[in-house]
Amino acid sequence: MSERLNNYESEGHQIIHGDALEALSRVPSASIDLVFADPPYNIGKRFGDFHDRWASDDLYAKWAYKWLEQSIRVLKPNGSIYVMTSTQAMPYFDLFLRERLTIQGRIIWHYDSSGVQAKRHFGSTYEPILFCVKDPASYVFNGDSILVEAKTGAQRKLIDYRKSSPAQYNAEKIPGNVWYFHRVRYRMPEYEEHPSQKPEALLERMILASSTPGDTILDPFAGTFTTAAVAKRLGRKSISIESQEKYIKIGLRRVLGWTQFNEQALSPPDKTYERKNGQRMPQNLTAELFDALH
Numbered sequence: 001m002s003e004r005l006n007n008y009e010s011e012g013h014q015i016i017h018g019d020a021l022e023a024l025s026r027v028p029s030a031s032i033d034l035v036f037a038d039p040p041y042n043i044g045k046r047f048g049d050f051h052d053r054w055a056s057d058d059l060y061a062k063w064a065y066k067w068l069e070q071s072i073r074v075l076k077p078n079g080s081i082y083v084m085t086s087t088q089a090m091p092y093f094d095l096f097l098r099e100r101l102t103i104q105g106r107i108i109w110h111y112d113s114s115g116v117q118a119k120r121h122f123g124s125t126y127e128p129i130l131f132c133v134k135d136p137a138s139y140v141f142n143g144d145s146i147l148v149e150a151k152t153g154a155q156r157k158l159i160d161y162r163k164s165s166p167a168q169y170n171a172e173k174i175p176g177n178v179w180y181f182h183r184v185r186y187r188m189p190e191y192e193e194h195p196s197q198k199p200e201a202l203l204e205r206m207i208l209a210s211s212t213p214g215d216t217i218l219d220p221f222a223g224t225f226t227t228a229a230v231a232k233r234l235g236r237k238s239i240s241i242e243s244q245e246k247y248i249k250i251g252l253r254r255v256l257g258w259t260q261f262n263e264q265a266l267s268p269p270d271k272t273y274e275r276k277n278g279q280r281m282p283q284n285l286t287a288e289l290f291d292a293l294h
Contacts (some may be wrong), residue, residue, distance in 0.1 A: 010256045012237035013228055013268030015019045017248045020220040023241040032239070033140070033215035034081070036206060036227050038198060039064065041086040044193045047223075063090040067220055068093070072100055074218065080104075080210040082196075083130045090128045101254045104139075105131035108178045109202060131210075133207035140215075145208040147172040180204065186271060192224040192250050193269050203230040211236055225251035257265050 005018035005026070016023045020039075040052035042060040054060035064085070071081055081101070097103060107129040111258055115125065133139040152158050153169030160169050184190060184197040192198070203226050211217060213235035219227035222240035222248065230236040232255060240255065242248050252258040253266040260266060 008252060008256060013232060013255050015222070015225075015228075015248065015251045015255065016241045017243070017245065018240065018241070019243055021070065024067055024074065024220055027070075027218065028081075029073050030076050032218045033076055033079050034148050034207065034211045034217045035071045035075060035079070036082050036203065036217065036219050037071060037221060038084045038196070038219075038223065039067070039221045041196070042089060043086055047195065048246045050244060056090070057089065060089060061096075064089070064093065065096055068096060069100075069216070071220065072134075073196045075134055077134055078140060080131065080133045080139055080211070082107075082206050083132070084109075084283050085128055087124065087126075087128055090130070093130060096260065097130060101132040101134060102136040103130055103132050104136065105177050107131055110178055110180050111183045112175055113183060119250045131206075140210050140212060142209055142212070143174045146175060146205050148175050149173075175205070190226070191269060191271065192254075194224045194247065194250075197224045200224050200226055201293065202232050203227050204234070205232055207236060220280070223247055223252055224253050228255040 005016050005023055008015040008017070015221075040047065040050070042052060042054050042057070045052045054063065068083070075081060083093055083097070094103070094106075108126045109129055110126045113123070113125050149155075150170050150173040154171040158169055159166050179202070181199050181201045182188075184192075184199050190200050207217060207230055211231075214237065216237045216239065217227060217231045218239045218241075219225075220241045222228065222242040225240055225242075228238035228240045228251065238255070240251055242251060249261055249264075249266055252261050253268075258266055
């Protein structure tokens with residue numbers, strides 16, 4: 001029996017409240033330009049009423065294969081998909097996807113985390129991302145939209161003598177496959193109450209690289225709706241799927257601009273600047289500088 005899904009839509013942005021598999025099954029084939037999937041990682045976190053824990057790695061992988069198949073089905077022939085999961089589970093995803101798509105990149109999202117205080121192993125400060133395309137001969141990749149500083153040319157100003165006419169190395173380049181972006185911290189403007197929020201800068205790079213204005217981007221595990229929020233800011237359309245009502249409210253506010261839902265006011269988290277140790281952040285300091293000083 002099909003599950004009832006609630007739909008909310010405005011100006012090219014659709015929010016679907018319901019199970020990801022059920023919702024994906026209703027998305028037309030070959031209709032999506034870009035998929036970004038950041039599913040539960042099977043590491044025991046709690047997302048609203050959902051506990052992110054399967055009985056075994058095998059059961060988790062079998063569940064993931066179902067929504068991955070659906071995600072592939074809805075992609076256009078020139079579409080791309082970025083997929084995240086835990087370092088432990090990524091080998092399952094990699095083997096599954098390489099048989100169905102072309103893996104164009106294996107990306108590391110690296111971040112600093114003072115909260116990782118490992119005692120008997122190396123603390124984890126990265127998450128893996130697979131970048132896959134349906135057709136390696138025809139897919140969107142806007143390299144000029146995501147250029148970063150090339151230190152060899154911009155800072156060291158070295159000369160490339162391999163060219164027929166020696167010239168300084170370029171000052172900009174397409175990023176490599178290790179990306180450094182800050183995790184979303186409590187005092188950042190984009191912060192929402194969610195255990196695994198991804199930063200806007202991370203999504204911005206993927207969306208700029210692998211879509212064009214007017215394209216439709218699908219996120220089957222919307223969470224804080226960062227994908228849709230960035231897509232909207234960059235002139236793309238979006239479809240977001242989320243099973244938990246507490247996070248649906250974030251999407252209604254952040255993407256559709258709602259201020260009320262079921263007679264309840266919708267507003268960003270009310271963040272206090274009081275630290276656990278009793279110190280208070282001076283209002284003339286940025287959050288990042290205050291953290292650095294403490």
